[in-house]
Amino acid sequence: MSGAKVKRIYIAGHQGMVGSALVRQMQANPAVALVSRNREQLNLCNQSDVNDFFSREKPDCVIFAAARVGGIHANRTYPAEFIYDNLMMASNAIDAAYRSGVGRFLFLGSTCIYPRLAPQPMREDCLLSGPLEETNEAYAIAKIAGLKMCEYYRRQYGVLYHSAMPTNLYGPGDNYHPEHSHVLPALIRRFHEAKTAKHPEVVIWGSGKPRREFLHVDDLAKALLHLVDLEDPPNLVNVGTGSDLTILELAELVAQTVGYSGKISVDPSQPDGTPVKRTDTRLIQSTGWQPAIGLAEGIERTYQDFLNETKLNLLREV
Numbered sequence: 001m002s003g004a005k006v007k008r009i010y011i012a013g014h015q016g017m018v019g020s021a022l023v024r025q026m027q028a029n030p031a032v033a034l035v036s037r038n039r040e041q042l043n044l045c046n047q048s049d050v051n052d053f054f055s056r057e058k059p060d061c062v063i064f065a066a067a068r069v070g071g072i073h074a075n076r077t078y079p080a081e082f083i084y085d086n087l088m089m090a091s092n093a094i095d096a097a098y099r100s101g102v103g104r105f106l107f108l109g110s111t112c113i114y115p116r117l118a119p120q121p122m123r124e125d126c127l128l129s130g131p132l133e134e135t136n137e138a139y140a141i142a143k144i145a146g147l148k149m150c151e152y153y154r155r156q157y158g159v160l161y162h163s164a165m166p167t168n169l170y171g172p173g174d175n176y177h178p179e180h181s182h183v184l185p186a187l188i189r190r191f192h193e194a195k196t197a198k199h200p201e202v203v204i205w206g207s208g209k210p211r212r213e214f215l216h217v218d219d220l221a222k223a224l225l226h227l228v229d230l231e232d233p234p235n236l237v238n239v240g241t242g243s244d245l246t247i248l249e250l251a252e253l254v255a256q257t258v259g260y261s262g263k264i265s266v267d268p269s270q271p272d273g274t275p276v277k278r279t280d281t282r283l284i285q286s287t288g289w290q291p292a293i294g295l296a297e298g299i300e301r302t303y304q305d306f307l308n309e310t311k312l313n314l315l316r317e318v
Helices: 017-026 047-057 072-077 079-099 134-157 183-197 217-227 247-258 282-286 295-311
Strands: 007-012 032-035 061-064 104-108 160-166 168-170 201-205 214-216 236-239 263-267
Touching (some): 007 017, 047 079, 168 183, 183 295, 201 247, 214 217, 247 263, 247 295
Parallel strands (some): 061 104, 104 160, 201 263
């Protein structure tokens, strides 16, 4: 953050993977005073509590990384919770921030907001140009509502509310739940357990053909701090690497990193999700940001974090 005045920054979701990365980036910065609340201290789905919090704390800036998230299984099983929780958290926070005088609000979404068959790589202007991926439609609709709310508050009220759409994330603090986690942490856990138990085969969901892009969460944190320092940021901007690989190629890379040498098989009876998801990153690159952590290096660092968290019994499984 620039400037001599100490800025009070509220990180919503500071204990999650993205929020934790932001805290790591900012906690040593004397120009920043961090504001945070855990779920027990502040229920973002409760409008009255959120209004009270903002009127009392009056942060200068909000980075909204709070969300109910999960992989295909969780999204298909709990669509009602995914749309309700994410809609309520976003609408409560954005409106309360405006009414308490917060001038800067950065909302985090996901590239799943784009149509299932969006042109590749996905540009920001393909939003709402076609049907969404059915397996995460509830989450995507809630995130679209949040980013549009920021856009409309900026247009009508003149506040600097804007949004960032990260690609698939991974890194320290990820969720390793055996059913509810995203693909990369799920693969790390599965291959680690298969190696430990000496299983001869690991079966991955789907055909293995869908292509995905992955961004280390520390790169995202730096991108978000870059965006909140821009005087005139885009209403909506992708944050990613611009490169992708197949799920089977990802599984092979994880297996190599973990040291698993057994067979890798696919299960085409399970859903694949969106066939291809790769972001067009030219807009954020034009503002001066570039990712710094390559995928192989990032997976190695993440696996070491997984081992350390497992050893200390701190593994996140929610």
